[in-house]
Amino acid sequence: MSYAETFLKAHGQDAVIQRAIPQNTKVSIKRSTKSSRDLGSREGYWEGLVLADAGLQSGEVLTIGIDNYLVQSVNLDPASGEHAFFAAKANAMITHKQLDETVDENNNLIRTWKTLNSNVAAYGEIVTYQLRQFDPGLLSQTRYIFQVPKSIGVIELDRIIYNGSNYQVDSIDDVALKGIVRIQLSVDVRAD
Secondary structure (H helix, E strand, O other): OOHHHHHHHHHOEEEEEEOOOOEEEEEEEEEOOOOOOOHHHHHHEEEEEEOHHHOOOOOOEEEEOOEEEEEEEEEEOOOOOOEEEEEEEOOEEEEEEEEEEEEOOOOOEEEEEEEEEEEEEEEEEEOOHHHHHHOOOOOOOOOEEEEEEHHHOOOOOOEEEEOOEEEEEEEEEOOOOOOEEEEEEEEOOOOO
16 A cells, blocks of 8 residues: 555545445545635635545546535546546536427427536636636637536537526537536527
8 A cells, every 4th residue: 555545545535426326535635726816716726636446537526525626637646656636626506408309290399498417516717808818719709618527418509507597508628628528608598
C-alpha cells in the first residue's frame, strides 16, 4: 500500500461517486486557484487525489458532504499511484428537455417537451462583457455557459430549464474535455 493510499484511507474526506450504483471512496481536495480577482474561479475549480480503485472518470459527479463536483479530468498521478482529478463545483441544478413531435389520427403535428434528465448537476457561468473579451467563440445571443456530463446526451436546440426559466442550446463544445460538454444557452422563446 502506497503512502498516498494510506493517507487517503486514514485522513481523506468521504465521497460518493454518483453512478447507477453509488460508490463510496476517499478523496483529498483543494481549490485549484487562490485568485482573488475572479471569485467565481476561486470557488468553482478544485483539484485533488482519489483512490485509484474507485475508477473515477471525466463526466462523473462526485459528492463530498452536501457539495457536488463535476469531474473534468482524471489522470494517474505517477508519484502517488493514485488518481489526480480536476473538477468544477456544481453551482446549478438543471433539467434537460427535448422536443418530441408526433402526429395524431387527423395528421396534426403534436409537439411536446419531453424531460430526458432532471436534477443534473452542472457548473454554469453568466456571460458578461468581460467574458466576451476573453472568449471570442461566444455567440452574440448567449446568456449562460454550462458544463454538463456528456452522458446526458444534449443536442443543439434542446431546452435547458434553469431557475424556472427556459433556455435553448445554441452551441455544444464536445471536444475540450473527455466526459464534459460545454453548452451555450440563449433565452428560449419557443412555445411550451
